[in-house]
Amino acid sequence: MTTTQQPYGSDAFGFSTEQVHAGEVIDAQFGARITPIYLTAGFLFDSFDHAEARFAGDDGGLVYTRYANPSNTAVEEKLTALERGVDSLLVASGQAAITVALLGILQAGDHFLSTPSLYEGSKTLFRENFARLGIEVEFVDDPHDLTEWKRRVRPNTRAIYGETIPNPKNDLIDIDLIAGFAHEEGLPFVIDSTASTPYLIRPIEHGAHIVVHSASKFLTGHGASLAGVIVDGGTFDWGRYPEKFPQFSTPAGGPGGPGGAGGSGPGGRTLVERFGNRAYLEYTRTVIAGRFGPVLSPLNAFLLQQGLETLSLRVERHCRNALAVATWLENQPEVLSVDYPGLASNPSHPIAVKHYPRGTGSVFGFTLAGGRDAARTVIDALELFSRMSHMGDVRSLVLHPGSTSHAHLSEEQRLLLGIGPGLVRLSIGIEDEQDLLDDLQHAFTALRAAARPATIGELARV
Numbered sequence: 001m002t003t004t005q006q007p008y009g010s011d012a013f014g015f016s017t018e019q020v021h022a023g024e025v026i027d028a029q030f031g032a033r034i035t036p037i038y039l040t041a042g043f044l045f046d047s048f049d050h051a052e053a054r055f056a057g058d059d060g061g062l063v064y065t066r067y068a069n070p071s072n073t074a075v076e077e078k079l080t081a082l083e084r085g086v087d088s089l090l091v092a093s094g095q096a097a098i099t100v101a102l103l104g105i106l107q108a109g110d111h112f113l114s115t116p117s118l119y120e121g122s123k124t125l126f127r128e129n130f131a132r133l134g135i136e137v138e139f140v141d142d143p144h145d146l147t148e149w150k151r152r153v154r155p156n157t158r159a160i161y162g163e164t165i166p167n168p169k170n171d172l173i174d175i176d177l178i179a180g181f182a183h184e185e186g187l188p189f190v191i192d193s194t195a196s197t198p199y200l201i202r203p204i205e206h207g208a209h210i211v212v213h214s215a216s217k218f219l220t221g222h223g224a225s226l227a228g229v230i231v232d233g234g235t236f237d238w239g240r241y242p243e244k245f246p247q248f249s250t251p252a253g254g255p256g257g258p259g260g261a262g263g264s265g266p267g268g269r270t271l272v273e274r275f276g277n278r279a280y281l282e283y284t285r286t287v288i289a290g291r292f293g294p295v296l297s298p299l300n301a302f303l304l305q306q307g308l309e310t311l312s313l314r315v316e317r318h319c320r321n322a323l324a325v326a327t328w329l330e331n332q333p334e335v336l337s338v339d340y341p342g343l344a345s346n347p348s349h350p351i352a353v354k355h356y357p358r359g360t361g362s363v364f365g366f367t368l369a370g371g372r373d374a375a376r377t378v379i380d381a382l383e384l385f386s387r388m389s390h391m392g393d394v395r396s397l398v399l400h401p402g403s404t405s406h407a408h409l410s411e412e413q414r415l416l417l418g419i420g421p422g423l424v425r426l427s428i429g430i431e432d433e434q435d436l437l438d439d440l441q442h443a444f445t446a447l448r449a450a451a452r453p454a455t456i457g458e459l460a461r462v
C-alpha cells in the first residue's frame, strides 16, 4: 500500500483535483485504483517485540481499527487537505464528531460559549447530556455583539462553539469576528461546517481552530450512510495554557500508544512535546474516540470517500438550484419570508457576500402565511421532494420543523428561534431546476385550491 505523495492541501492544485486525489492509496499488491475497504478489526504483529513497539506508539504502525484503519486514514487525509488542517478523525456520525471534539477540550466544571442559532440536536446535546457531565453551555443572545461575548467569559470558560450556516435559520455568523475574540481570550473556536462544506468556506482560514462536520450530509451526498469528521487546524497553542488544558501539558507515565495513556509516552513527555500542533487530534483520537468508541466503520469511510470525489460539482449545483428556488418562493404571495442568505433581501446577505462567494448552501426555510395548515398542504402535495429529516442529499427534501425537529419546544421558544407554524424547511438537491420549480408550483396550486371558497359546481357534487 502506498499513499500518493503530492503536495495536497497547499494550493498546488484546485479543489476538485484535491477532492479526487488527496489521501488516495494505491494498493501495491494488485494495483487497485480505488482505496480498498480494509474490513479488519486489527492488524498483525510480526513478533513479540513488534507488538510491544506498536503499543508504545514507537513506529506509528496500525494496531486496531478503533484507533486507525487505512480506509479511514485515506479519507481523513483528503478532508485534512480540503479543510487546510493538520489532521482529521472520522467518527460514526455528526453528533459523535461534535461530542468527541468538545470532550477533547472540556471536562467537568468547564463552561463554554455558543452562538444561539444551532442544529437543535447540538443544543439538546449541550443543554442536557453535557450538563449531566458537569459541562455548562451558555448561548449568547447576539453573536454579532463582541461586548456580549466578552461579558460572558468566565474563569472556567474553555471553548467557543458555532455553526457556519446555522440549521435551519441561516442567520449567518461572522466567523472572522468570533475567531478574533477567541484568539484574544485564548479559547479554541470549534465550528460546525456541515451546511457549508470546505467547498464554500474553510473556517480554519478564517481563524477557527477545529472544524466538525456531519459528513452524513453534503460530504457524503448520497444519503447511504452516516459519518462525522473532526479536522484540527493545528493553530491553537494548547501548550501555552497548561492550567486551562492540562491534558496536553501533563507528563504521564505508561505506554503512549493506542491502548495507553493517550500518547504521553514512557518517557513522561507531554502530548504537546510529543505531537506538536497535532496534540489535540492525537488526544481526541486515542483517548476520547478510542475509549468512548464511536469510530467509523471502514465500510462507511469508503462510502464517504465515494461521495467526496464529487463534492464541488454537487455543491455548485445545490447552490444554483437553491438560489433559483428561493427566488421563486420569494415571489409567491403566500410566502411571508425566505431564509436564504443568497437573496439580496436577506439580513445575512452582507455576510454571505463576504464569506460565501460560491453560494450559501441549499438548506433553508420559508414561512407560509397560512401557518401549519398551509405547510401541511404544501408538504403533502410535493411529489419530487422527499419528506425526510435529513439534508445535503442529492435528492430534494422537505420537513416541517415545528411539528418534528422542534416539536419538543414550546410555541414561544420556537417563535424566538424564528420557527413559526408556517415554516417549511427545504434541502434542495441536484435535480433539474425546472423540475423542482414545477413540483413547487404544483404544491402551491394545491395550496390555492385549498384556500379558495368552493364553487357552486363543487358544492353540488358534495
Ligand SMILES: Cc1ncc(COP(=O)(O)O)c(C=O)c1O
Pocket: 093, 094, 095, 096, 119, 121, 122, 163, 167, 192, 194, 195, 213, 214, 215, 216, 217, 226, 227, 228, 390, 391
Ligand atoms: C449542522 C448539523 N450538525 C450535526 C448534525 C448531526 O449529524 P448526524 O446526523 O450525522 O449525527 C446535523 C444533523 O442534521 C446537523 O444539521
